[in-house]
Amino acid sequence: MKIFVYHTPELVPTQSLPDCAVVIDVLRATSTIATALHNGAAGIRAFADLEELQQTAASFALGTCLKAGERGGKGVPGFEMGNSPFEYTPERVTGKRILMSTTNGTRALQAVQKTTVVITAAFINLGVVRNFLKQEEFQTVWLVGSGWEGSYSLEDTGCAGAVAWELGEPGNDETVAACALYGQWQGDLLGLLKQASHGQRLLGLGCLEDLKYCADAGRLNVLPRQNDEGYLVGTYL
Amino acid sequence: MKIFVYHTPELVPTQSLPDCAVVIDVLRATSTIATALHNGAAGIRAFADLEELQQTAASFALGTCLKAGERGGKGVPGFEMGNSPFEYTPERVTGKRILMSTTNGTRALQAVQKTTVVITAAFINLGVVRNFLKQEEFQTVWLVGSGWEGSYSLEDTGCAGAVAWELGEPGNDETVAACALYGQWQGDLLGLLKQASHGQRLLGLGCLEDLKYCADAGRLNVLPRQNDEGYLVGTYL
Structure with missing residues (x-):
């Protein structure tokens, strides 16, 4: 298994696809996606365009879907849900479809959406992602940071390093560097998030608890996986 | 002092300049530049355009300048010098102006050429670069990988981490990650170069000795620094 890390969606090759793509947006889209599915959401779909999200929402029966959005770390007016995992309680999400648009995570999902197997990873579901990759026999895996x-x-690169850590063979220089990054910080993931510029931005918005939650490696055992309709649904190994 | 690492010239901000820019192309332009200046070259100028390089060369008196070039790791036909530091012996370079064009290093130099202080770094002159940065009181420093x-x-990112290591304050996420990379590999820089895709490419071209030389940290105490005419000249602290 060759593992390729791409720091951002913009760096993803456009002429080829891997066997499996792993989308990572630790702060906070993929942490939130794992949480929502763990808490019973029926599925989550990412939209780049808020208009298209609104139109899709209008096609659902009342009360069966939730609009979730974030721009620059803050909620979108008129949307029920923001991008904090704490909002995605079982009471609010069980059985619901969630239509989501976030600043960065959406673009990463869209960059690889045609890949046969698309999953999402964050520190909080690290173990199940690693177990899935160990179990499957993929030739090439892309880890795409948002x-x-x-x-x-x-x-995101730290989390990519955590996924790639002692798993398969580095496919590019970025993978080697991501593993070094995780190697240094694996004992202090909260410290890593606090050091990150995005983490500092969220701390400025009063989101310390979010950072603590997102740094809690392996807390959830749900594997978000894209289905044929383009929804991420919760699977378990 | 805030230190910002940019992985490639393309990622360098275009709307601002730092107090000091450090250009890095370990394999092999900045290793070669340090070597040529250490061995007595009068100055080195980088050209993106081979035609412009040829025209400039034609303006020099016979025997006072050398044309140096590399494309994809190999020499340019009609140029006296390639991109291996071993070619830049005192016998060949003493007192000479060197007009150089390389695949990647040239672009990095051009991205920051308007900065007041431009220096180049490689592992082989790491110590003098760090001492220079410690000695000066720059507010912002950019480390630009090729x-x-x-x-x-x-x-290049590993070398950026070596320059930034325990020096100043990280200005961006890339600096934190570069330091983690150097932290893991500082005891085995040759291993780092062998692991790098560019290192593997050079090994395929039979350049193991170049890799060994470029990994020999702190071997030279010359600081290449851009002068008012756009030439990198050798300075000593």
């Missing part, structure tokens, strides 16, 4: 508006992000 | 045709390169 970054921040096209820029490198420490937490 | 990468490989727009892609991340392990050796």
Whole structure:
């Protein structure tokens, strides 16, 4: 298994696809996605365009879907849900479809959406992602960080390193570096998130508890996996 | 002092400049530049355009300049010098101007050429670069990797981490990650170069001795620094 890390969706090759793509947006889309599915959401679909999200929401029967959005770390007016995992309680999400649009995570999902197997990873479901990759016999796996508006992000690359750690063979230089990053910080993931510029931005918005939660490696055993309709649904190994 | 690492010239901000820019192309332009200046070259100028390089060469008196070039790791036909540091012996370079064009290093130099202080770094002159940065009181320093045709390169980011290591404050996420990379590999820089995709490419071209030389940290105490005419000249602290 060859593992390729891409720091941002913009760096993903456009002429080929891997056997499996792993989308990572630790702060906070993929942490939130894992939480929502763990808490009983029926499925989550990412939209780049807020208009298209609104139109899709209108096609659902009342009370069966939730609009979730974030722009620059803050909620979208008129949407029921933001991007904090704490909002996605069983009371609110059980059985619901969630239509989501976030600043960075959506772009990463869209960059690889045609891959046969698309899953999402965060620190909180790290173990199940690693077990899945160990179990399957993929030739090539891409780990795609969401970054921040096209820029490198420490937490996504750190999480990519955690997924790739002692698993398979590095496919590119980024994978070697991501593993070194995780190697240094694996004992202090909260410290890594606090050091990250995006983490500092969220701390400025009063989201310390979110950071603590997102740094809690292996807390959930749900594997979000894209189905034929483009929804991420919760699977368990 | 805030230190910002940019993995490639393409990622360098275009709307601002730092107090000091450090250009890094470990394999092999900045290793070669340090070597040539250490061995007595009068100055080195980088050209993106081979035609412009030829025209400039024609303006020099016979025997006072050398044309140096590399494309994809190999020499340019009609140029006296390639990109291996071993070619830049005192016998060949003493007192000479060197006009150089390389695949990646040139672009990095051009991205920051308007900065007041431009220096180059490689592992072989790591100590003098760090001492210079410690001695000066810069507010902002950019460490610019050359990468490989727009892609991340392990050796340049590793060297950026070596320069930034316990020096100043990280200005961006890339700096934190570069330091983690250097932290893991500092005891085995040759291993880092061998692991890098560019290192593997050079090994395929039979350049193991170049890799060994470029991994020999702190061997030279010359600081290449851009002068008002756009030439990198050798300075000593």
